[in-house]
Amino acid sequence: xxxxxxTMTEPLKYRSWLKALADAAAARQITxxxxxxxGMGTARTAPVxxxxxxxxxxxxxxxxxxxxxxxxxxxxxxxTGLPQPVAAFREPQHPQPEGVAAILALITGWLIEGWTADxxxxxxxxxxxxxxxxxxxxxxxxxxxxxxxxxxxEDLPTS
Amino acid sequence: MCESLHEVTWLWRxxxxxxxxxxxxxxxxxxxxxxxxxxGERWRHLHVSGMTETAYTNWTTDxxxxxxxxxxxxxxxxxxxxxxxxxxxxxxxxxxxxxxxxREDEDEYLIEGLVEGVExxxxxxxxxxxx
Numbered sequence: 001x002x003x004x005x006x007t008m009t010e011p012l013k014y015r016s017w018l019k020a021l022a023d024a025a026a027a028r029q030i031t032x033x034x035x036x037x038x039g040m041g042t043a044r045t046a047p048v049x050x051x052x053x054x055x056x057x058x059x060x061x062x063x064x065x066x067x068x069x070x071x072x073x074x075x076x077x078x079x080t081g082l083p084q085p086v087a088a089f090r091e092p093q094h095p096q097p098e099g100v101a102a103i104l105a106l107i108t109g110w111l112i113e114g115w116t117a118d119x120x121x122x123x124x125x126x127x128x129x130x131x132x133x134x135x136x137x138x139x140x141x142x143x144x145x146x147x148x149x150x151x152x153x154e155d156l157p158t159s
Numbered sequence: 160m161c162e163s164l165h166e167v168t169w170l171w172r173x174x175x176x177x178x179x180x181x182x183x184x185x186x187x188x189x190x191x192x193x194x195x196x197x198x199g200e201r202w203r204h205l206h207v208s209g210m211t212e213t214a215y216t217n218w219t220t221d222x223x224x225x226x227x228x229x230x231x232x233x234x235x236x237x238x239x240x241x242x243x244x245x246x247x248x249x250x251x252x253x254x255x256x257x258x259x260x261x262r263e264d265e266d267e268y269l270i271e272g273l274v275e276g277v278e279x280x281x282x283x284x285x286x287x288x289x290x
Binding site: 015016017018019035037038039040041042043044055056057058059060061062063066070071072074076083085088093 | 178193209210216217221228231232234239261262265
């Protein structure tokens with residue numbers, strides 16, 4: 001019987017994180033709130049029952065930089081009418097299957113399974129240990145060095 | 160006030176072809192932000208963090224970034240066609256008191272409130288149009 005030589009293949013690259021997530025959720029029979037594009041590479045989910053939602057942003061950086069950390073996911077909760085970020089992290093602009101599965105698990109945990117803010121931050125930290133929310137926010141705006149008000153989660157329910 | 164745009168001719172913005180903004184630009188050359196009352200430093204900070212339902216719209220000085228950004232959220236899912244539209248506005252037509260720099264590590268500018276004089280950009284040769 002002839003031996004066939006196995007060849008390495010590149011993992012499938014999706015063009016869009018949002019499409020990749022939608023496909024992965026459908027394959028796992030997970031009903032995620034849909035992401036609505038808002039222009040300039042931003043999109044957000046509809047809020048779920050307790051004001052939680054997720055945003056996606058394609059950072060306005062070069063292709064080379066975007067290949068490293070070109071998209072930013074942020075998990076939010078609206079408290080008394082003010083959206084507050086709970087966790088944020090960056091990923092390469094081109095999704096890979098492992099990353100899609102990981103992000104799907106995080107989004108499902110936050111939006112559907114009701115993870116606490118602390119659990120969510122811990123899960124995000126486990127995936128991207130160097131990308132704490134404070135690190136992303138610090139100096140993130142040339143006009144606004146940092147707004148710690150939005151980084152204080154002590155007023156968020158923990159369950 | 161934004162002083163870093165004095166050498167810049169155009170700001171660019173990419174949106175899905177199905178965006179209401181496309182229809183607004185076609186009808187009157189204007190873009191309205193989704194939440195006109197959400198102004199100020201706090202809302203700008205939230206906007207650049209991804210929560211864009213504010214009194215701002217975000218733009219860039221680099222047309223290729225506008226294309227890349229819009230394309231990252233565009234795919235054919237039955238409601239979207241996957242097509243993007245690139246818009247531009249002339250910097251000298253803007254009140255720079257209403258233009259703010261975004262994140263330090265991104266080529267991002269926020270315009271507060273109504274943006275008038277918005278045009279469609281057909282292709283990359285528009286970048287050379289500095290009349």
